[in-house]
Amino acid sequence: MRRLLAALSIAVMALLFFGTSLWADEGPYMLVRVDVNPEVKIVPLLELGLDIVDGVRDQYLDVVCFPGDLSRIRALGYQAEVIIPDMVQYYAALSPTEDMGGFRTYSEAVTELFQIHDDHPDITTEVFSIGQSIEGRELYVIKVSDNPELDEDEGEIFFNGLIHAREPIGMAICFELLNQLTDRYGIDPDITYFVDNREIWFLPVFNPDGYVYNEQIAPSGGGMWRKNRRDNGGGSYGVDLNRNWGFNWGYNNIGSSGSPGSETYRGTAPFSEPETEAVRQFCNEHSFAIVLNFHSYGDEMLYSWSIPYAPWGYTPDNATFQMLSLTMQQWNGYVYGTAWEVLYEVNGDANDWQYGEQTEKPKSYAWVFEVGPSFWPSPSSIPGLIAENMDPCYFLIDQAENYMPTAVSLAYIDGVIDDQVGGNGNGGLDPGESALFTPTLRNNGWETGTGISATLFTPDPYVN
Template sequence: MVKPSRPLGVVLALLLPVLLALTVTAPARAAAPGTAAKQYLVSGPATAGQRTAVARTGAAIDAVRPDGTLEVSAIPSEIAAIRKLGHTVTVLAAPKPSATAAATSYHTFAEMQASLNATVAAYPQIARKVVIGQSYQGRDIVGVKISDNVATDENEPEALYIANIHARERLTAETALDLIATLTQGYAGNTRIRDLVNTREIWIFPMVNPDGQVYDMTSDTQPGRMWRKNRQPAAVDLNRNFPYRWGCCGGSSGNSGSETYRGPSAESAPETRVLTNFVRSRVVGGRQQIKVFLDIHSYGNLVLWPFGYTYSDTVPGALSADEEATHRTIGRQLAASNGFTPQQASDLYITDGTTDDWTWGDQRIFSFTFELGGGGFYPAPSRIDALVAGVRDSLLRMTEYADCPYRAIGKQAQYCSA
């Protein structure tokens, strides 16, 4: 892993998230304050339709094992509903602490901020810190812009990367921080990286659910609380709260206790509004400047693309044959690079109100999700370097496509010549 800077002053800064965590508001649900759903193994579902039926109970499908069994996070009423579908459900053991290192081997929110500060101080010509808004509890949603002439809004294609929208998916933030380090530290000596930085504007936000991340990471037991959502009183699954086909298709839950609770309305979560407002702000002269988008998740070893709300490969007026072919071709190339399985999001199961469906369906940004590997939400810290390194090339490949994604299907002259 290309090591992000971690200044010694971070030790003092670590006190801040601990104090903030003491003031968090418990979500409105019958369980004890701060209790997350438990993980279960579900045997029986074998098709996308059967997996969708499981997801429609409100359970979050965390991963599909090679044998087809599902790892899910769910509350008791959802488990009862899954059993009524005829499936076998067993409790999975809670994640155990690593014997090699404490959870702080993953960046805390304070350490992430310190790393970004150190990066922009070391590479001021190509890296600029950006704060695009605040979370429910008032934490900054912060990232970096990387480009030559970084202080200028140039007419260059843009790429957007976000991570840690689900609080417990800590490896995603490490991946985003590694991309930042790769682009900045490699700029001087790597021609491929220098060409990308000189011809793109790259936005990277490592922790877009900071309240949830802080709450998950300040657990009284290690490695974490298994927390997924934000920290509003009725906590919201941010990746079901986006305003495209929100709540349309049984791909989210209306139960505030569910791990996939979509919120009372689209964009009801402040973190969602911060992200959508930022993406809308990149429409310049009537044209969206962001050309490729990636939402980094864990831990299913997948490359996904829109749509999630429908099983249809194409949708009249929303996803043409060429647009679908471009997504599919790039997705397969990215998967060939990182070893993941490529598929349309709905091939897994139906979801609605997701980031990718909105960034493509509303903004026409070619959009993807990585489900990183690791076998769980808290891989041993000793595995971070290898897991992050495994996707590094695919992230650069995706950035290369920002100039013209249609190049993937040989139709750049038709779509990108203007």
């Protein structure tokens, strides 16, 4: 999912219609690498509605597909190589002795949520449901704060995972952060400050039906179901919950699909799914300064806008997104940018609604974190993937202070030595010679800084 599709060719190409996959039993899920050199038009590939999971711009795209999809890809004239012929078997082999590939089951996740409240009733709300899934499972949330049952004038932040059922690392990160906040409260001064001065919300399992379905079809982990479990009729199931939001819903058939069998099927209407409607109402009841939506995979931090066309492309807050992402990159090393710059264009996604909908609710600065190297990473790699995202999470909690004021810090200093005039010309800074230093300042806050002044000094008595 590297820097690909930064500038899509919008040329319309005549092609035969090829229907997208309708059934989960059409054969194994495959990982296929498709050649997209600069001479190749990629729009027809995108219009197949497949899940693009990785790639390098002007070189290749990695897509998840069924054997029938592979035939359609090749029939369109693309060169395609099978990287993993059966992804479920491949992931299961990574953790043959582990339940759910080393991740919590749905029932274990629910049990742990309730246990966290039982263990820390003074700093957590009771676990409660914000709505039910299409199959009637509860969407459970919990808040961490020093006065959990009060709605105080404190910055609010919202973490969620598993909107796509085959991406459990987001749930794992939510639980690690939740446990650290509650277990270290009163011990770690930074965590104590955050809990005392923020309202921190968690929805670890956004798509319970899809995740339970993966438990059923692949109890050792590696289940490849992505969508929810709506019965679309005709043997097709599921809506992509990250294409079902109301902002730019159904903008085109590149960033989402109107075909019920597609992995990116957007549903019959915005918020047609009870899961997205429940989270929409939940967001409207709060003033989340920041929302962090966990996904996998690709090691990326994505923000709005998710489509490149005017008047979209970049938000008015693009510089803020860039600076905050640059700060977080020092911890997790992830590539960052708009969805269409880094990965591919998307429409009807959560990020754009959370940021762009400013009538029903205040603006939220929203990110997608695409975590790790695969949907079901090896159990031994899970702790590291969680750990690399803890500091970014704490950083965003800190930033959620109803938007941080101007906070200027020194980013770096460039120095230039010029001793050709008035010096000995050896390229070194010798006694009596001068150098030009250019400091670069970084505003880590949300507000525009004006009238900034700074003083450079050194304790070295030999430097003036």
